[in-house]
Amino acid sequence: xxxxxxxxxxxxxxxxxxxxxxxxxxxxxxxxxxxxxxxxxxxxxxxxxxxxxxxxxxxxxxxxxxxxxxxxxxxxxxxxxxxxxxxxxxxxxxxxxxxxxxxxxxxxxxxxxxxxxxxxxxxxxxxxxxxxxxxxxxxxxxxxxxxxxxxxxxxxxxxxxxxxxxxxxxxxxxxxxxxxxxxxxxxxxxxxxxxxxxxxxxxxxxxxxxxxxxxxxxxxxxxxxxxxxxxxxxxxxxxxxxxxxxxxxxxxxxxxxxxxxxxxxxxxxxxxxxxxxxxxxxxxxxxxxxxxxxxxxxxxxxxxxxxxxxxxxxxxxxxxxxxxxxxxxxxxxxxxxxxxxxxxxxxxxxxxxxxxxxxxxxxxxxxxxxxxxxxxxxxxxxxxxxxxxxxxxxxxxxxxxxxxxxxxxxxxxxxxxxxxxxxxxxxxxxxxxxxxxxxxxxxxxxxxxxxx
Amino acid sequence: xxxxxxxxxxxxxxxxxxxxxxxxxxxxxxxxxxxxxxxxxxxxxxxxxxxxxxxxxxxxxxxxxxxxxxxxxxxxxxxxxxxxxxxxxxxxxxxxxxxxxxxxxxxxxxxxxxxxxxxxxxxxxxxxxxxxxxxxxxxxxxxxxxxxxxxxxxxxxxxxxxxxxxxxxxxxxxxxxxxxxxxxxxxxxxxxxxxxxxxxxxxxxxxxxxxxxxxxxxxxxxxxxxxxxxxxxxxxxxxxxxxxxxxxxxxxxxxxxxxxxxxxxxxxxxxxxxxxxxxxxxxxxxxxxxxxxxxxxxxxxxxxxxx
Numbered sequence: 001x002x003x004x005x006x007x008x009x010x011x012x013x014x015x016x017x018x019x020x021x022x023x024x025x026x027x028x029x030x031x032x033x034x035x036x037x038x039x040x041x042x043x044x045x046x047x048x049x050x051x052x053x054x055x056x057x058x059x060x061x062x063x064x065x066x067x068x069x070x071x072x073x074x075x076x077x078x079x080x081x082x083x084x085x086x087x088x089x090x091x092x093x094x095x096x097x098x099x100x101x102x103x104x105x106x107x108x109x110x111x112x113x114x115x116x117x118x119x120x121x122x123x124x125x126x127x128x129x130x131x132x133x134x135x136x137x138x139x140x141x142x143x144x145x146x147x148x149x150x151x152x153x154x155x156x157x158x159x160x161x162x163x164x165x166x167x168x169x170x171x172x173x174x175x176x177x178x179x180x181x182x183x184x185x186x187x188x189x190x191x192x193x194x195x196x197x198x199x200x201x202x203x204x205x206x207x208x209x210x211x212x213x214x215x216x217x218x219x220x221x222x223x224x225x226x227x228x229x230x231x232x233x234x235x236x237x238x239x240x241x242x243x244x245x246x247x248x249x250x251x252x253x254x255x256x257x258x259x260x261x262x263x264x265x266x267x268x269x270x271x272x273x274x275x276x277x278x279x280x281x282x283x284x285x286x287x288x289x290x291x292x293x294x295x296x297x298x299x300x301x302x303x304x305x306x307x308x309x310x311x312x313x314x315x316x317x318x319x320x321x322x323x324x325x326x327x328x329x330x331x332x333x334x335x336x337x338x339x340x341x342x343x344x345x346x347x348x349x350x351x352x353x354x355x356x357x358x359x360x361x362x363x364x365x366x367x368x369x370x371x372x373x374x375x376x377x378x379x380x381x382x383x384x385x386x387x388x389x390x391x392x393x394x395x396x397x398x399x400x401x402x403x404x405x406x407x408x409x410x411x412x413x414x415x416x417x418x419x420x421x422x423x424x425x426x427x428x429x430x431x432x433x434x435x436x437x438x439x440x441x442x443x444x445x446x447x448x449x450x451x452x
Numbered sequence: 453x454x455x456x457x458x459x460x461x462x463x464x465x466x467x468x469x470x471x472x473x474x475x476x477x478x479x480x481x482x483x484x485x486x487x488x489x490x491x492x493x494x495x496x497x498x499x500x501x502x503x504x505x506x507x508x509x510x511x512x513x514x515x516x517x518x519x520x521x522x523x524x525x526x527x528x529x530x531x532x533x534x535x536x537x538x539x540x541x542x543x544x545x546x547x548x549x550x551x552x553x554x555x556x557x558x559x560x561x562x563x564x565x566x567x568x569x570x571x572x573x574x575x576x577x578x579x580x581x582x583x584x585x586x587x588x589x590x591x592x593x594x595x596x597x598x599x600x601x602x603x604x605x606x607x608x609x610x611x612x613x614x615x616x617x618x619x620x621x622x623x624x625x626x627x628x629x630x631x632x633x634x635x636x637x638x639x640x641x642x643x644x645x646x647x648x649x650x651x652x653x654x655x656x657x658x659x660x661x662x663x664x665x666x667x668x669x670x671x672x673x674x675x676x677x678x679x680x681x682x683x684x685x686x687x688x689x690x691x692x693x694x695x696x697x698x699x700x701x702x703x704x705x706x707x708x709x710x711x712x713x714x715x716x717x718x719x720x721x722x723x724x725x726x727x728x729x730x731x732x733x734x735x736x737x738x739x740x741x742x743x744x745x746x747x748x749x750x751x752x753x754x755x756x757x758x759x
Contacts, residue, residue, distance in 0.1 A: 233565065352565075
């Protein structure tokens, strides 16, 4: 069933395979899944990788001959000297907002933003309107992606109908339609019994459960991290325990059910500790964090900037250190964005009334490269957390550079400097606390199935 | 000497010198208020808009009178009879008000930080008349003026603030102001109403009210919002009163010349017993009188007329 699903998605995917040939020459090619890290070439034909290694002139002539004889364009050559060449990045946690909230983002603008950020695959969360809890919504998303998408989109289905946390959605039907995982992201499944049943059901389908961990009784009314800053600002806090209580519960449920559990957007020191201990005990859990959780603290909320309002909230220096350590020791497998675009007017209100969320697709790689600069991760480890690891968790044949695999490739200029300017985003969302940040390292070309 | 900003958003942002300047200016305005003709032409031609998103008696009337005593035009806007009920955003509302050439916008709002939001988009001076659980700067200023009048100063005084510290803007503004002016501040209330890390603001925390009251010069009682009970922060009003009501017996724990303050409105018999609020130690009504002088001082200093 699993295999079939992947085939369907590839067939359905957004862009028609580019039929001519492409040579990426002389870049530092990094493929974490095969431990490849060398200066070499990649040859792409018909949207697939056909050779990785030094391409001799004779081979080139052959390829050129083939393309010319079939009446197609000449071989395109990208000089990647001094650049880093990696598998197309995968973001397993994105809110594309369509259907229902097209004023915030659409599949078109969201995937354009993703492509600009170096991503070739995004997974979209089901909290749209209608919720992605039925085959028709999944099919709509995939259909829109074929027509207007700039990257592949793999939908994540809702655990519960309408995200209400009451009854399971038709999970098998959703998998058949193309969903690759289940989550009630944005809401926490507060009914432990329902969560257990969802996990059990997911086992037969071979897909992971992605848990947004938040005890909504503990977080009720909260708008930022509970701590000294919330005390000073007079804003209602969200304690660490709101996240950790549900992580603890879900780890226990994962243990008794044996499901593949993935913890979304880890933000606290305690969460890292719980997940690390669970992994050591052999529980099948993986975890993700987002750039803002290893770069920013709740100090960003001073001045009541609603662009710093996000759920889970920005925490403290101590949490940042634990998350960096968790990334380093492998407790945290994935860097995702939790790209959550909102309309400017929605954010330009009293802090209490602003919606939670930060856009991330167009800043994620540059921000994550900070981890390499600081020596927390090697570039290979970073790329693994943005390619091979999310692909493995979701069972996608993506995030790899193998002969025969889809030619999804991102080329990074590690030296290019950039100042974050939200007005230049392809995303409709402008809500980022990183506005004005000066960063180094940028994806310059994102190739999807051979097409630049 | 003048104020450094165009707005008064919180005591946290004011320097000790600025606080003293406001207090001294208020003292000179108090003299005006005792005259037969209580009106001066200082702010003639200026427009003050009172924009109150929350109910208020004292603060709103106090700002209105302060403006009128200085010959400004004062407009009061209540959300229930304005376009706010039609869903107009706060920023759109204040931009429209400013288009009619307002000089001051005085904002009371239930959301912390609301005055900061509007101050960024307005040329008018913004005065925070209470924002959520954050700050209520003119209340702290009038409290400081009252303490100074009664005690000759604030340096070295022991001040106990009792009640729901978590949700009190009066507590935060007073903690900032009094610690800047050298007072030693204690807070007391049930642990469910003491916010995380409050000690870092330089105060001592006591869960037992009796411990907090011992030998203090000033007791500042906070109004307990009855709806907090529904949120489970305390079991019943009865039990709250049993533990934290300021009774004549508890007053005896303080210094003999203690003064008792309350920002109002009072829940008689809940956080303060009637014998105490109406008793000889109470300066509650003098606080209200001083509120007018402080608000005149703030308006005057921000208007630029002081230069």
